[in-house]
Amino acid sequence: MKIVGVDLTPVASKRETGQFSRHVIIRLSTDEGLIGLGEMSDVMDWRIMYDLQDIKEAYESLLLGKNPLEWKNLTVDGRERFSMGGAIRAGFEIAIFDLVGKFRNQSVADIFGGSLKDKLRVCYPIFRNFTIEMAEENVKRVHRRMKEGQDLFRLYHGGNVDADELFLDSVRSRWGEKFVLKSLDFSRKFPWKQTIRALERLSQYGPIHLESVSDLREPEGMYEIRRRIDLPISEHVHTPELAFEYAKGRYVDIFNVCLSGTGGFTTAFQIAEIARAAGISCLVGTTQELSIGVAAQAMFGS
Numbered sequence: 001m002k003i004v005g006v007d008l009t010p011v012a013s014k015r016e017t018g019q020f021s022r023h024v025i026i027r028l029s030t031d032e033g034l035i036g037l038g039e040m041s042d043v044m045d046w047r048i049m050y051d052l053q054d055i056k057e058a059y060e061s062l063l064l065g066k067n068p069l070e071w072k073n074l075t076v077d078g079r080e081r082f083s084m085g086g087a088i089r090a091g092f093e094i095a096i097f098d099l100v101g102k103f104r105n106q107s108v109a110d111i112f113g114g115s116l117k118d119k120l121r122v123c124y125p126i127f128r129n130f131t132i133e134m135a136e137e138n139v140k141r142v143h144r145r146m147k148e149g150q151d152l153f154r155l156y157h158g159g160n161v162d163a164d165e166l167f168l169d170s171v172r173s174r175w176g177e178k179f180v181l182k183s184l185d186f187s188r189k190f191p192w193k194q195t196i197r198a199l200e201r202l203s204q205y206g207p208i209h210l211e212s213v214s215d216l217r218e219p220e221g222m223y224e225i226r227r228r229i230d231l232p233i234s235e236h237v238h239t240p241e242l243a244f245e246y247a248k249g250r251y252v253d254i255f256n257v258c259l260s261g262t263g264g265f266t267t268a269f270q271i272a273e274i275a276r277a278a279g280i281s282c283l284v285g286t287t288q289e290l291s292i293g294v295a296a297q298a299m300f301g302s
Helices: 052-063 071-081 086-104 132-147 161-178 192-205 220-228 240-249 265-278 291-301
Strands: 003-014 020-030 035-040 124-126 152-156 180-185 209-211 233-236 254-257 281-284
Touching (some): 003 052, 020 052, 020 086, 035 086, 035 291, 052 071, 071 086, 086 265, 161 180, 161 192, 180 192, 220 233, 265 291, 281 291
Parallel strands (some): 152 180, 254 281
Antiparallel strands (some): 003 020, 020 035
8 A cells, every 4th residue: 555645625613712723634545545534733823824735745755655554664754854743743643543544444542552441531621711701601601511411621720810719619509519620721821839829719629630830931830839739730741851851850740642732643652651651640632623633632542
């Protein structure tokens, strides 16, 4: 089997909040008629799109005439060519492994040795309550989602503790312990001491863990919060080098691993192996994927 064609199609999807996410669907054609599908998820800002002709030519230089079953060599070449990682390399790898799975009549999980689980619990993001009015809208959003069967939520903190308290008080008074707060996500936007002050009021709502608690320029802040607050801390980890640094410094308890961040399956699995060796947990992160990207994340998680 040889790859004989590369096609890239830009698309946009509207979020519930009204914003748009931009994506690129990848189609790899083969001489045996199989089509491999990949996805660059949530690329750049909604007003900007990659130079797709440039990316198409780069993909073609690595893939045309190559056998996708020799995926180890192709993914090494991809990591070198697209060293920045991210959505470009993630889409490249997703499409390759989709072809391999179709040829072998396997799931992508089976390519890597098989699934360890067949279900993953999914959380729903609640974006920042900058104002009381935004908090009230988010309360309505949670009520609607709870009625639809969603019960696990992540709250992004925007700096307005009063608004977050109003939001959490309202949903807890309506749903009690049925509403599960998976995490408080500080998005690496605040100095660690400011995060501590916010947690003095918000930790009473029982988050399972905290995420991105400190400005990335001061990684010691993650350690300081971890030392003071008796809750696990998670952080996005996109490279094996960063995984090793965090593991060595014991800055975090959980690695947040997202294919769009790591640049695909192969680096994601390297990070997961470092986590396992260091006794650190992993969660499967996300951006704003379409169905192909969601399926890829599910395969990695399983």
